Structure formats: structure tokens, C-alpha cells
Amino acid sequence: MRVNKQNTLKNIASAVFILASCAATAQQHRVFTFQQGEEFEKQIHMNSTCSIQRGKQILNISSSSFLSRLYQVTGVSDTAYQFSITIKKMDDLINFQGKRLHFNSDNAIDTTSQIHKVLKYMMSKPSYVSINKRGIIVSAIDANAELASDTLVAFAGLPEQNFAKGGHLDLIADFSPGKALKKGYSWTVSSSNKDQKMTTDFVIDNITDAITIVKFKNSIKGQYLNSNSNGTYILDNKSGIVIQRLVESVSTGYQLKNHVLYATTRRISLAEDCVKVSATSASLKR
Numbered sequence: 001m002r003v004n005k006q007n008t009l010k011n012i013a014s015a016v017f018i019l020a021s022c023a024a025t026a027q028q029h030r031v032f033t034f035q036q037g038e039e040f041e042k043q044i045h046m047n048s049t050c051s052i053q054r055g056k057q058i059l060n061i062s063s064s065s066f067l068s069r070l071y072q073v074t075g076v077s078d079t080a081y082q083f084s085i086t087i088k089k090m091d092d093l094i095n096f097q098g099k100r101l102h103f104n105s106d107n108a109i110d111t112t113s114q115i116h117k118v119l120k121y122m123m124s125k126p127s128y129v130s131i132n133k134r135g136i137i138v139s140a141i142d143a144n145a146e147l148a149s150d151t152l153v154a155f156a157g158l159p160e161q162n163f164a165k166g167g168h169l170d171l172i173a174d175f176s177p178g179k180a181l182k183k184g185y186s187w188t189v190s191s192s193n194k195d196q197k198m199t200t201d202f203v204i205d206n207i208t209d210a211i212t213i214v215k216f217k218n219s220i221k222g223q224y225l226n227s228n229s230n231g232t233y234i235l236d237n238k239s240g241i242v243i244q245r246l247v248e249s250v251s252t253g254y255q256l257k258n259h260v261l262y263a264t265t266r267r268i269s270l271a272e273d274c275v276k277v278s279a280t281s282a283s284l285k286r
Helices: 006-025 114-123 151-156
Strands: 039-054 057-076 080-096 099-104 127-132 137-141 186-192 196-207 211-222 225-236 242-257 260-276
Touching (some): 080 114
Antiparallel strands (some): 039 057, 057 080, 127 137, 186 196, 196 211, 211 225, 225 242, 242 260
């Protein structure tokens, strides 16, 4: 049974990145400041389990992934910042129907494995993103866009990136603490289209001079697939960088593939930490 689970991952990505695009409802858009040559490293841990069923046939897949992404400021102008984004390291372990596949970018590549070839390709291709001073993506060259519907990538359970024009770079959050924001302040963001409705509840869990801790609950109801997520964001107040992100998500429902309906359940646990690695600057991590 060969099933594309990318829709499930896209729903999770919507929940993961929603703060960057919607938290501005609590405050006005902030202006970000970056310097050419600055570098930020994001370390991402993601565990995923998925069960897909058609009739009596059941497919069980689990994966444990680690990614290290480097965000480099390669250009600064009066109106925009340019970033080069590369994967520095990848460690991906996949268990599939009793079989085990392990990819580690530090070790020799098994060139006979198709999924190894795909993951190696992802390692060698940087993406380029241009954002305006308010963090909105104005243009992007996503090196791995052609793999967005690749079944092998979906099976690998890797966290997605979203470089959509008009969205926010996932490194930052459009969130500017001020007098209106204090511990306990809450707000709700809703959006919908013909296929799904998404609602997210935010609350300020704590706020200090240095950081803001935001907790959220997210619900996505679709035609076939429903998803519920909850998590925590920790923001560096001065820079707007998301220095930590924790997300737990469960998706249940059906996937439609080649006019065939499959029952599916997917659980994802995501943890991200971001540090500033420029030699001339202090770490953003607490």
C-alpha cells in the first residue's frame, strides 16, 4: 500500500507556524533587525507514529528525526533581509513493518537506497528566502519544493518548512510584547476555506523583560481529516526569535489516494531550540 501522508504533515505545519502569522492580532506588527553575517542554528527533534488502514490491511510507520538547520543572513538592504537556509545535520530513523532504516548525514551513504538518495539530496541544497523588515516573506527559492509530494519524504517523518510568499519566516514570531500583554492575556484566531476550518487559542503563560512564554491549543477540522495540537512557544523579546517551540499533535480521519479511502491516525511530538551562533553575538538560548 503506497500512501501519500503529506496532507497530514501540512496540517501539523499549520499548527507549528501559526504564531508567526497570527499573533499580531494581539499587537501591531513589529520591525525586525538583522545584521549581515549573523547566523542562527535551529535544532529540531521530531517523533512520529502513523497507522494507515484499508480494510484488514494495516500499515504502521514510526520515525525519530533530528535536524540541524542553519539560517544565515546573506544580505541586508533598506527594505529587506536575505537568508540562506541549509541543513547542517540530519539523523533519521524509520521503522516500517518490522524493517529499520537509518540515515545519518555524518556517516557514509548507502547509495543503493532510494530514500538515502533523497535525504542526501536535501542535505546538499540550500534554500533562499527574502523577508521584509516586518518578517513577511517576499520571495523564496525552496530547494526541496519538488519533494513536497514525495512519498519517501512523507515516510521519513521530517518536519516541514513553509516558505510561502506572504507568510512569516519560521525563525521569528510577529509578536511584540507591550502594555496590553501580561500573564493570563488570551486571544483566539480562526480561519477557514472550503476544505477545512482552523481555530487556535493563545494565552500568555508568563512574561519577563527577556522572554515571553505563549501556550496554545489548535484545532483543524477538514473534510476527511481532523487534527488537534497543543504546545508552547518561548520568544526572545528583544529579537523576536522563537528560541523554543514544543508541539504535540494528533490527527485522525481519512486520506483519499487514487479514489481510494484509507483510515489514518498520526501522532507527532516536536521540539525545537534556536541559538544565535555568530561569534560576535551572545547566545539567544536561555
